[in-house]
Amino acid sequence: MTTLDADVVVVGAGPVGMATALGLAHHGVASVLVERRPEPTPESKAFGVWGRTLEALDAWGLAEGLVAAGDPRDTIAPVAVETGRPIFAVDLGSLAAASAMPGFLVLPQSATEAVLREAVEASPLVRMVRGEVTGVRQDDAAVAVAVASLDGDWTTLRAAYAVGADGARSVVRESQGVGTRGRSLAVGLLVCDVEVDGDDALPPVVLAGERPGLLAGLRFGRRRWRVLASLEGRGPVTGDVRDELVRALFGDRAVRITWQSETTPYQHRVPSFRLGRRIVLAGDSAHLVSPAGGQGMNQGIQDAESLAWSLAAALRADAAGDRAGADAMLDGYARERERIADVVARRARVNSALEFRTPPWLRPPAFLAMRVATRAPWFTRMLARRLSMRDLANRSRDSARLAGGQRSGPVGRRVPDVTLPDGRRLSGALAGRASLVAVGCEPPAAPPGLTVVRVEALPLGARLYRGDVAVVRPDRVVGAVLRRPSAEDLSAAVARALGRE
Incomplete structure (x- = not known):
């Protein structure tokens, strides 16, 4: 041993x-x-x-x-297999000013x-x-x-x-x-990968809009597709049922199943x-x-x-x-x-x-409402932030390391990835390290080991204003905010947010 x-x-x-x-x-x-x-x-x-x-x-x-x-994607636009027209479109590129990364990478x-x-x-x-x-x-x-x-x-x-x-x-x-x-839904979920011949003319995301439940296909490579299909009840999926579902998405094209899993929606x-x-x-x-x-x-x-x-x-x-x-x-x-x-x-x-329980008769008005809503820039940005998981804030009230300082509003939120005067993104300057970010003011003397960055301004959604000094964690989450902090106050905020003496 x-x-x-x-x-x-x-x-x-x-x-x-x-x-x-x-x-x-x-x-x-x-x-x-x-x-x-x-x-x-x-x-x-x-x-x-x-x-x-x-x-x-x-x-x-x-x-x-x-x-x-x-394959970077900056648009999610499922197309109805019945009509060949987009059901709605979400522009993930609407967040390009706040991030250098694509909204989704297939x-x-x-x-x-x-x-x-x-x-x-x-x-x-x-x-x-x-x-x-x-x-x-x-x-x-x-x-x-x-x-x-x-x-x-x-x-x-x-x-x-x-x-x-x-x-x-x-x-x-x-x-x-x-x-x-946790809990599970009383429905089955078929997840499988398929190779589809002659798929060049197909859009990247297809959806059976008139079928009850979820039936969708997502292209993740040349001729390679992920299929998701909900089924009433649970139990093994027969080959005939699976093949019928796949044909509903891809028609008479030749299809080969390369991987299959059956589960149930759960949390x-x-x-x-x-x-x-x-x-x-x-x-x-x-x-x-x-x-x-x-x-x-x-x-x-x-x-x-x-x-x-x-x-x-x-x-x-x-x-x-x-x-x-x-x-x-x-x-x-x-x-x-x-x-x-x-x-x-x-x-x-x-x-x-919504995906599994929406009845077929309600889908056309629901899709129309989504098409109308996604034409509004604010709604598209909100939906893009949620889909790309950028809106998840660490705002746990019982976290021992989120210190409010004088204002707690920004604490637990991520600092936006703005472009700095030298052309770099803020994330590049922070480089995944514990940092101080001074907004429109001279940074205070920082404890050893912290990266210090000054930005002239941040978007309103950041809730950080001129004169603020933010203690930023390596995950770009604000751990504390102070204004004109003394050395003692800054040291205490850094110790609580970052675990440093």
């Missing part, structure tokens, strides 16, 4: 686990990444990356590779994982261990993860913290006797993303949301963004003997991401009800 020591053990080398390890490396923290699969999965699974997730990965230098591998999860895996293999701060986790134990001082390797050897990984990113059947979570809670999560003192969860091990909205993997990678800097701050606090500070960072992560998981789940329930 071998014993290895590490700062953090991350269990699960899917997109969430790899993103967590890469985020830790960005903040200078070494980790061991444990994966039970001998080879990467070839299945497409999640079919794209939303703009908010791309912004998180861009801070770590990973978005360029993803965009190069995928890219199968297998390709997303390939880009992340390449970065993991190139990182000197990430060590990969192949094997099955057989047990996780924690005490006040450390966490021990038992791993049985593929060749039968046993290894115990001892670390300050462990991250469960090992999916819906998380061994890490179950080792602590914790399950998920589940654990009571707390933090289990005891030294175990935290991210991704599907913490929350599950119906695949119909395409936000599950994205939500998990956004968990990883928040968790990586939180763990780095907790490790610094531990090294300084500040146990309360370490707990504040990880409790803050848990409370904030739990709230966002609840928001995503609530939206999924509403969307599922």
Whole structure:
């Protein structure tokens, strides 16, 4: 038996686990990444990356590779197969002034994982261990993860913290006797990938507008399509039923099924993303949301963004003997991401009800209302922000690390990615680091290690005005706002928001 020591053990080398390890490396923290699969999965699974997730990965230098591998989309315009006309159109490009990233990147999860895996293999701060986790134990001082390797050897990984990113059947979570809670709809959901011959003339998104429930197809490569279909009741889908659904979208074109999954729309999560003192969860091990909205993997990678800097701050606090500070960072992560998981789940329930329960007779007026509404710029921007997940704010009232200062309005919101006078975006200047942003004023003397950026003005929606000094976290979330702060006030705000003494 071998014993290895590490700062953090991350269990699960899917997109969430790899993103967590890469985020830790960005903040200078070494980790061991444990994966039970001998080879990467070839299945497409999640079919794209939303703009908010791309912004998180861009801070770590990973978005360029993803965009190069995928198909950026700045418009979502489903076309009715019955009429050949767009049902409505959402202009994701309406947010271009606030973000350099596309609103949506069509890219199968297998390709997303390939880009992340390449970065993991190139990182000197990430060590990969192949094997099955057989047990996780924690005490006040450390966490021990038992791993049985593929060749039968046993290894115990001892670390300050462990991250469960090992999916819906998380061994890490179950080792602590914790399950998920939630609800499921009494309908079936068929998710499959198909190859379609002669699809050049088809629009990127097709929708059966006159059929009850959801039946849609999304192109994610040449001749490659993702099909989503809701079904009354649950149970296995016969080949005849599946083929009939596919023909309803693609007509008489030759079609080959390459992957299929049957599930039910659901929204589940654990009571707390933090289990005891030294175990935290991210991704599907913490929350599950119906695949119909395409936000599950994205939500998990956004968990990883928040968790990586939180763990780095907790490790610094531990090294300084500040146990309360370490707990504040990880409790803050848990409370904030739990709230966002609840928001995503609530939206999924509403969307599922609209997609699966709207009767056919009500669809034409509903589609007409959407066409009219999406002609209004304000409505299009609002819808684009929601679809791309850019409107999710960390405004948890019981987060220990959101300090209001003199004004709490902007706290928990992300700083807009404005263009600076030198042509850079603000996100590029912040580079995924803890920062101070001074709005139209001279920045105060900053504590060591903080990036300092001055901007002349920010959009009204940011609620940051001339004279404000914002403490900005590595995830571009405002942790505190002060005006003409004293050194003591600034130090206190930074310590609370960022875990720094």
